[in-house]
Amino acid sequence: MSSEQALTTRAADFSAWYNEVVMRAELADYSPVRGCMVIRPRGYRIWELMQRALDDMFKAAGHENAYFPLFIPQSFLAKEAAHVAGFAPQTAVVTHGGGKELEEPLVVRPTSETIIYAMFAKWIQSYRDLPVLLNQWVNIVRWEMRTRLFLRTTEFLWQEGHTAHATAEEAETEARLILGIYRRFAEEWMAMPVITGIKTDSEKFAGAVRTYAIEALMQDNRALQAGTSHHLGQNFARAFEVRYQTMAGDMEYVWSTSWGVSTRLIGGLVMTHSDDRGLVCPPRLAPLHVVIVPIWKSDTDRQGVLEAAQRALQALADAGISAQVDDRDAVKPGAKYYHWEARGVPVRLEIGPRDVAQGQAVLARRAGGKSTVPLTGLPAAVREAMDQIQAALLEAARERREANSVRQVRGKRELIDLMNGSAGLVYAGYCGDAACETAVKEETKATIRVLPDEEFRSSPAPATCVWCGRPAVTEAVWAKAY
RNA sequence: CGGGGCGUGGCGCAGGCCGGUAGCGCGCCUGGUUUGGGACCAGGAGGUCGCCGGUUCAAAUCCGGCCGCCCCGACCA
Known part of the structure; x- marks a missing residue:
């Protein structure tokens, strides 16, 4: 009778279901290397389609593609304090080449800010050289403790955009522009509705002033960070001495951004639309x-x-x-x-x-x-x-997300019950104190996914912090996350 | 790294307690009959039972060690 058996259902075991959908659809397979995956032709085709759509949008906004090396001198990573603290534990380091020990170990890029700023320092002299709007489509390596097909693997594919600007305002505009592109891509191509907003300090990119993100809600009611766009301020410019001469003749550090989406999007695509028969692809x-x-x-x-x-x-x-x-x-x-x-x-x-x-x-x-x-x-x-x-598909996903979103949550008790129950996104007031964020995480495993942009905020705005009861300075979207 | 599960033809599993040299379903190959929601018949190929060592006349099975994978947690896109 049957040729291929039925899948584990989403209700029975979401993780098992996800793995089976990915394997059955021949999107990917486990590799001989721990934590790494092989992207099979069907999966890679989805990535190619994603690349083409995004690449067109980046280029339409004036960006150019380039390529920077896979290997980064270890000392580069250490130049920006927060950056090294954030990434050092996750790096793979090459100590030998050609049979000899290297004088300086080479880090396999976990992201390319450092090597790119080293080059920006050479290329940028005058305000006339700005802005620099670059992007690259590459593989990167982050040594993860626990991996899952597409969602988190040791090596993955992504695009990373890196831009340098004359003013903070321009960099801010760029970071927001890209966030808008990510949102448009998620909704128009992936049929995956997202919430845009800003990350709290605890979830911010190591080395950024501000991190913006798009967040989507998966069918198991866990949130997925699907793309990030960072306003880096002058942090990397200072670390790498990327300065330019202004019209007035002064020397200024550039203001910069970086932003990326990865093959993780394919995992988001799977978990947004697929059903108990397998992959559903927009x-x-x-x-x-x-x-x-x-x-x-x-x-x-x-x-x-x-x-x-x-x-x-x-x-x-x-x-x-x-x-x-x-x-x-x-x-x-x-x-x-x-x-x-x-x-x-x-x-x-x-x-x-x-x-x-x-x-x-x-x-x-x-x-x-x-x-x-x-x-x-x-x-x-x-x-x-x-x-x-x-x-x-977009409409169904949006309805599902809204049906699993809860607003105007007022008290600690209610938040705990929701998060320990089956709630998806929980909107609540937040006082801005990281202590409350930490306490919620310890109690419920939920984190602040994003401080939502205006269009996603509740009306009326929550008046008090859901945890401590003090006046709220903003609204936060809480969820358990991938 | 902690907790749980699991390594037996391509995939999913049984066998293991009670050692005797491997079996089932699906898939695959050949031929035939078939085709409006998972076809059937006949024939066939395919496995040093994760690895190393020990016990034994004999080990998938018992003992010791190691390795790997998946899930849950601590870290992260």
Whole structure:
């Protein structure tokens, strides 16, 4: 009967479900190296689509791609105090090369601020050289204690943008601009709604003045930090002597930013949309848009059906829609449905003898719903279905997030109960004292994910700190996080 | 690093207490019949039972040590 067994359900064991979805969809596999993963073609295709969309947006905003080395002299990392404190415990260090011990150990980049600022110092002399708007798509290494496919691996892929500006205002604008790009990408491409805001000091990037982030809520009601954008002030400029001469002739340190999203987004994509049958992938990031399943009873049927399937395939290909005919013999249609559902193909076209006779196909949507569409004009029908699916996924995710968000939480007791229960995002007043944040974490494991931007804040604004009861200076979004 | 689970054909597992040289389901290969939600028949390939050592005539099984993986926690995108 069954060819592939059912997945562990989300309700039974979310972690096991997640691993099985990733493996079954052939997005990734465990590698021989502890904590590292192999990204398989299907997973890498999603990353390529993400890269293309983001890269276009970065470039449209004036950024250029470059490449800085994987190896960073160990002394560079130590130049910025907070930065070294934050990253030193997580670095992999190369001590030997060419069979000899190196004079100075080389750190495998955990992020590239230090080596980039060393170069900025050479390249920037005048205000005329600013701004510098760079980005690079690279791998980085952070020695993690505990890893999970896509969400946290020792080596991962990301983009890191690094910019230098003449004023604090420009750097601030840049950091916010990128946050907006991340948000737009998450919502329009990943169909993953996010909350934007600023991080508290405890969650801030090591070396930043301010860290902005997009946060999404996963199906197990844990929050995922999906992207960060940092205003670095003059911290790195001072550490690396990156100065420029102003119009007035004075020497000033540059103001800078850095920002990144990683292959972690793929994990977020999986945990936002997928179901107990496997991967659900928004059409705009789907490795394969359409699978065509021919169905036949006799050899005569078979020939006509396969011909119709091939014509459909060609029509879709001509329209720029990626499609594939699953003409495997000896596998029944039902088995093929499960097969492609597990792999997250958004649209399935079933073409049988009855359909051929009537000049139509059955269009089935991965997230549910079947209809018949005429074979003429198929690309348009598929396009429309994919647009609807893309929109419906975002809407469903937004509804789920809101249904699992709680606002106007007033007291300590209520916060504890919510966090020990099944709450997702909890909005509450915050006095700004790190002691309250720490206390909540110790009591509930929840942390402040973000101090939300205006559009996400509650009305009326909470008046008191949910923990200590003193006047609130801001509202905070609390959640258990990945 | 602490707690829990687990290492047996590609995948999922049984066998282990009561040692006798490995079995089941799925997948894979060949042929045939099949195909509108996980097909069936017949034949076949594939495993030094994680590694090292010990006990024994004989070890997947008993004993000792080691390694690895997954999950939960402490660190983090």
